[in-house]
Amino acid sequence: MNLLLHICCACCLCAPLNELRKEGFKVTGFFYNPNIHPLLEFRKRLKALRVFQESDPIKVIYHEDYGIKEYLKNVDYEGNDRCADCYALRLKFAATSAKRNGFDAFTSTMLFSVYQNHKQLKTISENLSKEYKIDFVYRDYRHLSECSHDIARKKMIYRQGYCGCIFSEYERYKNTTRELYKGNNPYSKDTPEILSTEDELQRCSCFG
Ligand code: SF4
Numbered sequence: 001m002n003l004l005l006h007i008c009c010a011c012c013l014c015a016p017l018n019e020l021r022k023e024g025f026k027v028t029g030f031f032y033n034p035n036i037h038p039l040l041e042f043r044k045r046l047k048a049l050r051v052f053q054e055s056d057p058i059k060v061i062y063h064e065d066y067g068i069k070e071y072l073k074n075v076d077y078e079g080n081d082r083c084a085d086c087y088a089l090r091l092k093f094a095a096t097s098a099k100r101n102g103f104d105a106f107t108s109t110m111l112f113s114v115y116q117n118h119k120q121l122k123t124i125s126e127n128l129s130k131e132y133k134i135d136f137v138y139r140d141y142r143h144l145s146e147c148s149h150d151i152a153r154k155k156m157i158y159r160q161g162y163c164g165c166i167f168s169e170y171e172r173y174k175n176t177t178r179e180l181y182k183g184n185n186p187y188s189k190d191t192p193e194i195l196s197t198e199d200e201l202q203r204c205s206c207f208g
């Protein structure tokens, strides 16, 4: 079965990709993520997938335009459910592209992440599948998340510190300064503990 796999970065891809292949799927990647901001972060994740391809022959269809305007047009970022709009935006394009390009089915690496709303992703995908008459392959590989991140680490693939949009970046880092410096005065010689940025990033994958 020819499967179009929506990929938001290489982190959640590493281990589940092997499982999908073992099941007999012929997997083609699909990079379409207008939710990743700012531009330099978008480029880093794009590059991470290309680095992954250096050690794995997966074919990937890239949408390389920076999509901040598209994201802001389609996502109710002031409401309480921006993630549902964001999922729908990306999955709809994945589903319709799969249909248009003759794939048998679509799915997404977002389903393999422990940080995403799995149930919501599944429901949105199932609805798109019915609407656009293209099969949706549902798999729950969240138990492989750590394994995936280990592989990414070994392959020296960039691992992001927040989900993607500028709002998630703010939520992830808004308290960072206070966390980094556990003393009152960061410049004091008596400051007890200073965590490195690397320590900080080790703690998180998508949402931190
Ligand atoms: S870590 Fe987040 S951005 Fe990367 S593939 Fe997983 S869900 Fe997507």
Ligand code: SF4
Binding pocket: 035, 036, 082, 083, 084, 086, 087, 163, 164, 165, 167, 168
């Ligand atoms: S937090 Fe992640 S899923 Fe939610 S809107 Fe932002 S980029 Fe999209």
